[in-house]
Amino acid sequence: MSSADLDGRGTRLNPANRFERIHVDLSDCDEPDAAAPAVPTELYRDASRSVLAENDSPDLGFRFSLNPYRGCEHGCIYCYARPSHEYLGFSAGLDFERKLMVKPDAPALLRAALLAPRWQPQVIALSGNTDCYQPVERRLQLTRACLAVLAEFRNPVSVITKSALVTRDADLLAALAEHGAAQAFLSITSLDADLARRMEPRAATPERRLQAVAALAAAGVPVGVMIAPVVPGLNDHEIPAILEQAANAGARSASWVMLRLASPLDQLFADWLEKQFPDRAARVLGRIRQCRGGQLNDTRFRIRQRGLGPYAEQIRNLFDLAARRRGLDGRLPPLNAAAFRRVGKQLELQLG
Numbered sequence: 001m002s003s004a005d006l007d008g009r010g011t012r013l014n015p016a017n018r019f020e021r022i023h024v025d026l027s028d029c030d031e032p033d034a035a036a037p038a039v040p041t042e043l044y045r046d047a048s049r050s051v052l053a054e055n056d057s058p059d060l061g062f063r064f065s066l067n068p069y070r071g072c073e074h075g076c077i078y079c080y081a082r083p084s085h086e087y088l089g090f091s092a093g094l095d096f097e098r099k100l101m102v103k104p105d106a107p108a109l110l111r112a113a114l115l116a117p118r119w120q121p122q123v124i125a126l127s128g129n130t131d132c133y134q135p136v137e138r139r140l141q142l143t144r145a146c147l148a149v150l151a152e153f154r155n156p157v158s159v160i161t162k163s164a165l166v167t168r169d170a171d172l173l174a175a176l177a178e179h180g181a182a183q184a185f186l187s188i189t190s191l192d193a194d195l196a197r198r199m200e201p202r203a204a205t206p207e208r209r210l211q212a213v214a215a216l217a218a219a220g221v222p223v224g225v226m227i228a229p230v231v232p233g234l235n236d237h238e239i240p241a242i243l244e245q246a247a248n249a250g251a252r253s254a255s256w257v258m259l260r261l262a263s264p265l266d267q268l269f270a271d272w273l274e275k276q277f278p279d280r281a282a283r284v285l286g287r288i289r290q291c292r293g294g295q296l297n298d299t300r301f302r303i304r305q306r307g308l309g310p311y312a313e314q315i316r317n318l319f320d321l322a323a324r325r326r327g328l329d330g331r332l333p334p335l336n337a338a339a340f341r342r343v344g345k346q347l348e349l350q351l352g
Contacts, residue, residue: 008201009039010075013271014093015264017086039098041073043136046101051109053128058301062158065128066110068142070101072130074162074203077272078229080260081129092264097202100136107145114153114342121340124150126159133163135202147172152343156181156335160226162188162200164208170219180336183222186213186251188242190235198276210249217250222332224253227319231259232287233280236315240322247326254328256319258307259288261296270296287311 052064071085075097082092090099103109113119126132132143150157151172159166159173159182166173166184176182190196191206204212216223225246230236243254261269273281285296291307292298298307306312323329 007039008075009094009097010077010079010199010201011093011097011268011272013268014091014095015267017089017091018264039094041098041100041136043100043102046070046103047105048103049109050113051103051106052113052124055128059305060125060128062123062125062128064122065125066106066132066146067127067129068103068106068132068140068146069127069130069134069136070103071096071099073097073100073135074131074200076162076200076203077269078199078231078259078261078265079130080229080262080265082265082268083262084129093268100134102136102140103142104140106142107149110146110149114149114155121153121155121337123156123158123335123337126157131161131163131203132159133161133165137163138165144169144172151175154179154181154339154341156337156340158183158185158335160185160187162186162203162209164204164212167212167215170216170221173216173221174219177219177221179339180333181339183224183332183335184216185224185226185255186210186246187226187228188246189227189229189231190238191241191245192235192238195235210245213246213249213251217252222253223251224255224332225251225328226255226257228255228257229259230256230315230319231284232291232311232315233284234277236318239315239319240325243319243322243326243328247328251328253330253332254319254323254326256315257305258291258312258315260298260304261288262299263297266296291315 051066053067054064070088072079082096085092085096088101126143137143147169157176173182173184186209188206188209189199193205196206213223213225227239227242246254270285273284288296290309291312293308298304306316
């Protein structure tokens with residue numbers, strides 16, 4: 001099955017939700033090879049009363065994150081956020097790509113959070129889960145509205161995306177960067193346009209992502225690149241080339257993350273491999289297991305991001321060497337919260 005047969009979706013599977021007792025299977029078992037009809041994207045209002053998610057994971061470099069959307073139309077088959085869609089009563093499969101939760105109140109909730117006396121200015125990540133620049137953002141502009149609030153308060157922000165749409169907001173990111181309060185990371189998993197389209201059907205092409213790196217760097221925004229995920233046996237050989245192109249585009253740092261396949265993502269990814277790369281599927285899954293102690297997933301902190309074993313060590317060494325050669329082995333400058341200001345409070349004092 002080619003990527004075109006999926007009509008721009010990462011998967012047609014909709015596995016049963018682990019937390020629901022009833023599941024309706026609408027697949028046509030009599031015609032497993034029939035082309036599936038186009039499935040439209042549906043938007044649902046997320047009426048959450050708070051917008052900042054807090055975590056204490058030692059694997060993450062931030063405490064607070066902001067996700068204007070839940071679910072992601074990019075449809076990346078490997079996305080670690082897919083299982084989180086089950087908490088909403090949806091499936092981690094096709095539902096994740098087409099049933100999106102939207103937070104229209106996110107900018108107002110963010111403003112309220114930053115005005116609160118208990119808020120201690122610190123880095124907010126956009127986003128910690130699904131991509132804040134997925135296709136629907138072009139129309140709804142919730143991420144831009146949130147960035148405008150952050151720029152107004154001069155609260156530091158770290159953006160990660162695989163969308164070239166981030167360049168639309170270069171003005172806000174550059175304004176924050178003048179105070180050392182902004183950085184951006186572009187996720188680039190492959191330079192092979194065909195492979196990228198199969199893995200990430202509705203995300204920007206590799207060429208456009210590199211152009212985004214260049215545009216942000218030219219605007220004065222510190223930019224890094226993440227090879228996330230590295231899929232053993234599928235894209236790991238591209239690491240040196242990706243880092244070379246990233247450095248040429250103006251990236252100043254780089255990192256990588258090993259593929260993680262929590263349930264039911266393991267089922268979705270294995271099915272995708274069999275359809276897209278039947279000749280390589282067994283080898284890729286075998287190499288993933290080599291990096292995960294014989295399993296497809298390892299949930300242990302500080303291990304799940306990199307993996308273990310000889311093959312994982314080979315990937316680590318390949319990345320480290322290539323990063324040093326391209327000057328990408330350092331970190332971006334630390335973000336600074338010194339310029340933070342509570343705008344609403346200042347205006348009240350002036351009026352008084």
